[in-house]
Amino acid sequence: MLDINRQKMFYAKQIGQVPVYDTDEEGNLKYITVDGNNVPIETGEYTMGYDVPVPFYSSISNKLSESLIKEFGVDNSTNFVQIVDDKGKLPLSVGDLVWKKSAVQYKAAMVDKTSCDYIVKGVADEGLTVDLFLLQKNVK
Numbered sequence: 791m792l793d794i795n796r797q798k799m800f801y802a803k804q805i806g807q808v809p810v811y812d813t814d815e816e817g818n819l820k821y822i823t824v825d826g827n828n829v830p831i832e833t834g835e836y837t838m839g840y841d842v843p844v845p846f847y848s849s850i851s852n853k854l855s856e857s858l859i860k861e862f863g864v865d866n867s868t869n870f871v872q873i874v875d876d877k878g879k880l881p882l883s884v885g886d887l888v889w890k891k892s893a894v895q896y897k898a899a900m901v902d903k904t905s906c907d908y909i910v911k912g913v914a915d916e917g918l919t920v921d922l923f924l925l926q927k928n929v930k
Contacts, residue, residue, distance in 0.1 A: 796847040800889040801882060802901050808839030811898050819898055830899075840887060840901040843894045848875045850890065850925075871908065873923040877915075882923050886910045892930075904930065 812820045812831040821828040852871045873880070873888075882888075887906035895905035912924035 795849040797850060797890065798845060798847055799850070800843040800845050800894055801880070802840040802843040802887045802894075802906070803881065803883065804885050805839045805841050807836040808900065809833070810835040810837050813898050817897060837900075838885070838903070840903065843887075843889065843901065846880065848873050848880065869927045869929075870911070871925050871927070873925060874920050875923075877917065877919050877921055880921065880923065882910050882913060884910055884913060888925055904928070 809832045812833050814820055819830045822831055823829075850871055850873050873882075886909075887901070887903060888908040888910065889905070890907045892905055892907050895902040906928050908925035909928055910923055911926045912922075914922040914924075
């Protein structure tokens with residue numbers, strides 16, 4: 791990989807289902823006091839949680855090769871991009887989030903999924919020297 795083609799981005803890995811907390815009109819968490827400690831109020835709902843975003847540098851392209859389109863079964867490549875990186879370098883999985891131009895945002899003390907630029911939709915790690923990641927643009 792040519793270093794000149796690498797761009798700074800951030801990724802956030804899925805960590806599983808996490809509780810949704812109640813917030814006020816400004817998005818601040820609401821708390822109750824339990825045994826002298828402030829505890830955020832849970833709504834009883836759950837959502838997918840994400841780990842703290844991690845910076846990385848990689849090559850990203852919106853030019854999907856014909857073989858990549860066939861491998862992932864993509865009908866319309868206009869909403870997809872690909873990251874190609876050295877084998878084993880990126881720990882991305884389907885469902886993880888990627889930011890390229892947008893700033894990472896938080897909502898109720900959790901990573902706001904709607905702020906990401908891309909969502910990982912496919913991983914092709916069968917290559918001997920590189921891994922391919924198919925990312926779908928997050929329409930905002």
